[in-house]
Amino acid sequence: MKRTLLAALAALALGGGSLSAHHSFAAEFDINKPITLQGTVTKVEWVNPHVYVFLDVKDASGKVTAWSLSSLSPGAARRAGVTRANFGQGQTVTVLAYHSKDGSNFGFMRRMTFADGHTVELWLGDDEAKK
Amino acid sequence: MKFAAATALAVALAAVSAAQSPSPSTPRTADGKVDLNGIWGVAPLPPAVKPGQSVRWLLPLKGVDPEGADVFKGLDRVQVNARAAAANKPEYKPELLAKVKELSDKQGVLDPAFYCKPQGVPRMGAPAQIVQTPGQVVFLYAASNLFRVIPTDGRPHRADADPSYMGDSIGRFEGDTLVVDVTNFNDDTWLGSDGYFHSEKMHVVERLTRNGDVLTYTVTVEDPLVLAKPWTRGPANMKLSTNPADALLEAPPCVEHDAPHIVTLDHH
Numbered sequence: 551m552k553r554t555l556l557a558a559l560a561a562l563a564l565g566g567g568s569l570s571a572h573h574s575f576a577a578e579f580d581i582n583k584p585i586t587l588q589g590t591v592t593k594v595e596w597v598n599p600h601v602y603v604f605l606d607v608k609d610a611s612g613k614v615t616a617w618s619l620s621s622l623s624p625g626a627a628r629r630a631g632v633t634r635a636n637f638g639q640g641q642t643v644t645v646l647a648y649h650s651k652d653g654s655n656f657g658f659m660r661r662m663t664f665a666d667g668h669t670v671e672l673w674l675g676d677d678e679a680k681k
Numbered sequence: 682m683k684f685a686a687a688t689a690l691a692v693a694l695a696a697v698s699a700a701q702s703p704s705p706s707t708p709r710t711a712d713g714k715v716d717l718n719g720i721w722g723v724a725p726l727p728p729a730v731k732p733g734q735s736v737r738w739l740l741p742l743k744g745v746d747p748e749g750a751d752v753f754k755g756l757d758r759v760q761v762n763a764r765a766a767a768a769n770k771p772e773y774k775p776e777l778l779a780k781v782k783e784l785s786d787k788q789g790v791l792d793p794a795f796y797c798k799p800q801g802v803p804r805m806g807a808p809a810q811i812v813q814t815p816g817q818v819v820f821l822y823a824a825s826n827l828f829r830v831i832p833t834d835g836r837p838h839r840a841d842a843d844p845s846y847m848g849d850s851i852g853r854f855e856g857d858t859l860v861v862d863v864t865n866f867n868d869d870t871w872l873g874s875d876g877y878f879h880s881e882k883m884h885v886v887e888r889l890t891r892n893g894d895v896l897t898y899t900v901t902v903e904d905p906l907v908l909a910k911p912w913t914r915g916p917a918n919m920k921l922s923t924n925p926a927d928a929l930l931e932a933p934p935c936v937e938h939d940a941p942h943i944v945t946l947d948h949h
């Protein structure tokens with residue numbers, strides 16, 4: 551695993567097809583504030599340095615709030631086999647995300663669960679390090 | 682019969698010799714230069730996940746529990762530590778070390794490669810594809826939709842261009858190596874994430890050597906105003922891609938959404 555990351559960093563530094571530079575997630579999102587949002591995906595923006603999903607979330611009173619959710623880079627998503635078609639454009643989904651530190655309607659999306667129960671999760675870590 | 686047997690033996694020996702050869706021979710263009718045409722070092726993509734199919738993928742972070750509270754900080758730490766452990770870093774003049782540290786500490790907001798600016802030469806790395814014609818070589822960069830046109834016809838650097846992110850390049854062939862000399866940079870790029878700034882006096886020399894189906898890329902950076910000595914990165918070896926599926930695709934554009942939401946100076 552470490553090898554993979556180091557190889558990825560080396561590729562980033564010198565090899566072909568280097569990635570766009572992107573900001574630290576820790577500077578923007580609070581890992582201790584997981585949120586669950588249910589809504590309709592109004593737009594999937596397949597851009598660098600991060601994929602963005604726009605979600606209209608309806609509360610109990612029927613009021614709609616627009617949220618935007620960052621994901622990994624489009625290149626990382628594609629290396630996982632995930633393309634824009636996997637991100638639920640137009641569908642009603644449930645999203646597990648981590649809220650932005652500035653408290654705006656913005657978060658980092660970890661997992662999208664669809665009405666039929668299938669899930670798309672792009673996340674970070676090492677399963678062998680699970681406590 | 683004797684002649685036929687000798688011919689068969691010669692053919693057989695040639696076949697054995699070809700099989701034992703460490704790499705295919707290095708091809709040449711019609712004008713006798715080393716042929717650098719091709720897609721280099723591009724990792725093949727996995728098949729696309731069908732819509733409706735579940736997928737779970739983790740960006741590898743050694744030792745970081747994906748269910749834990751350390752994921753975001755862990756990403757920064759793993760990357761910072763990996764770079765800190767790297768043996769080969771640019772060496773700055775002693776009076777500039779404090780500035781490098783300050784830029785590095787504030788990398789999360791000061792790195793010029795954020796806000797969708799080009800990483801520039803040399804940070805953007807080796808080209809993903811090379812197109813070579815007599816008198817010029819064109820470098821194509823897949824991740825950023827950028828290109829460099831590099832004359833190899835002996836002309837000097839141009840005097841009428843503004844300083845730029847990728848500089849002004851001229852190339853020459855030395856045996857099986859293309860040597861690219863780059864000058865006239867702006868100072869709006871870094872050499873890497875750790876505050877490695879440079880001046881407009883930066884001078885970059887890239888060397889691309891083909892050996893069979895492998896291209897070796899090395900880059901040397903001189904900057905008399907900020908570096909204590911020239912800094913060399915590499916060599917990085919890139920394999921020739923022969924799979925038609927590796928043809929370069931349009932990269933998604935860079936659209937900055939993050940800057941207004943950056944709250945702390947965490948960085949990676």
